[in-house]
Amino acid sequence: MNSKLSTTTNEQSITTPAELTQQLPLAANLQAQIAKQRLAIQKIISGEDKRLIVVVGPCSTHDSAASLDYAQRLVKLQEKVADKLLLVMRVYLEKPRTCLGWKGMVNDPDRDASNNLNKGLLVSRQLMLQIAQLGLPLATEALNPFLAPYFEDLVSWYALGARTTESQTHREMASQLPGSLGFKNGTDGGFSVAINAIKAAAQPQQITRINSHGQLVLSNSPGNQSSHLVLRGGNAGPNYYPEQVTAASQALLKAGVNHRVMIDASHANCGKVAERQQEVLESVGQQLQANQPILGVMLESFLVAGQQPLQAGEGTYGQSMTDPCLDWQATSNSLIKLAQTVKLTAQVAEPA
Numbered sequence: 155m156n157s158k159l160s161t162t163t164n165e166q167s168i169t170t171p172a173e174l175t176q177q178l179p180l181a182a183n184l185q186a187q188i189a190k191q192r193l194a195i196q197k198i199i200s201g202e203d204k205r206l207i208v209v210v211g212p213c214s215t216h217d218s219a220a221s222l223d224y225a226q227r228l229v230k231l232q233e234k235v236a237d238k239l240l241l242v243m244r245v246y247l248e249k250p251r252t253c254l255g256w257k258g259m260v261n262d263p264d265r266d267a268s269n270n271l272n273k274g275l276l277v278s279r280q281l282m283l284q285i286a287q288l289g290l291p292l293a294t295e296a297l298n299p300f301l302a303p304y305f306e307d308l309v310s311w312y313a314l315g316a317r318t319t320e321s322q323t324h325r326e327m328a329s330q331l332p333g334s335l336g337f338k339n340g341t342d343g344g345f346s347v348a349i350n351a352i353k354a355a356a357q358p359q360q361i362t363r364i365n366s367h368g369q370l371v372l373s374n375s376p377g378n379q380s381s382h383l384v385l386r387g388g389n390a391g392p393n394y395y396p397e398q399v400t401a402a403s404q405a406l407l408k409a410g411v412n413h414r415v416m417i418d419a420s421h422a423n424c425g426k427v428a429e430r431q432q433e434v435l436e437s438v439g440q441q442l443q444a445n446q447p448i449l450g451v452m453l454e455s456f457l458v459a460g461q462q463p464l465q466a467g468e469g470t471y472g473q474s475m476t477d478p479c480l481d482w483q484a485t486s487n488s489l490i491k492l493a494q495t496v497k498l499t500a501q502v503a504e505p506a
């Protein structure tokens with residue numbers, strides 16, 4: 155073993171958020187659209203709007219053409235279910251890894267470990283702009299606080315992931331993100347970390363962050379109060395069953411935060427068997443009929459079912475290179491069915 159500590163070498167300069175947004179600006183009409191979409195999501199989270207939020211799309215984004223193809227289908231589906239569901243497309247540019255692995259399109263757009271971050275930032279922002287132009291609201295996982303400023307004018311809903319919900323750095327970042335926040339339970343299944351995160355992110359605080367010119371600054375965050383828990387299952391198995399939803403909701407209520415939850419049909423709730431997401435949605439539909447406190451669902455879905463190995467080449471068009479996904483037809487069928495279970499006039503029962 156080399157006993158010497160290594161030193162950092164080979165530094166590269168990265169385009170700043172200001173430079174990238176100057177190159178790929180957000181038009182005024184899209185700014186207005188995104189402001190409206192953020193408000194619509196906030197109203198569902200607060201219960202003012204009785205529709206369901208559906209965060210849906212590929213586990214990770216790797217191919218802009220296939221993502222746009224998917225987005226176009228989502229736009230048509232949104233028209234069919236507009237009175238019951240608000241579809242928000244997963245545009246996940248970064249992947250958190252359990253240990254190590256491909257870290258997503260923004261970090262390694264060519265998927266060959268060349269880690270061309272400047273190219274990743276460019277193609278990622280280009281793709282987000284194109285999807286926004288189709289009229290869809292965007293969801294992403296806020297993972298690397300240094301990268302959030304490159305996309306924060308575009309995102310309407312953020313996930314804080316199972317591997318980072320407990321992190322103070324991420325809670326600080328969340329307190330100044332402009333979209334609504336979904337905090338996942340931890341990978342061990344425990345949701346107290348997410349409850350603490352919801353409370354922490356809601357508070358204005360002094361944080362260190364990178365500004366639009368790439369400088370490290372100390373700033374005051376406003377606090378973000380539009381947030382909720384996402385139940386994604388854990389090491390011991392799923393946590394979407396009615397008694398588990400009730401228990402989580404009671405704990406949230408006791409903590410004085412939003413007691414309604416989003417159910418992630420994927421991850422440990424489907425045991426990474428993508429087709430089982432349909433069973434989770436069936437259960438959500440039944441729970442909605444029984445007035446369970448559910449505000450939304452998350453689904454990992456792409457054009458083609460399953461997953462393929464990560465590769466630098468094109469691979470199978472429209473198939474995930476990370477977690478397995480539900481195919482388009484099954485996604486569309488399940489969401490149309492789910493829409494029929496949403497009760498727009500339901501008084502959501504508060505847990506006893």
Ligand SMILES: O=C[C@H](O)[C@H](O)COP(=O)(O)O
Binds near residue numbers: 250
């Ligand atoms: O959603 C994707 C994965 O579940 C997450 O990035 C963890 O992946 P890994 O366990 O393969 O590293």
Ligand SMILES: C=C(OP(=O)(O)O)C(=O)O
Binds near residue numbers: 213316386421
């Ligand atoms: C990584 C993800 O989820 P989780 O944090 O629940 O593992 C994801 O949704 O891509």
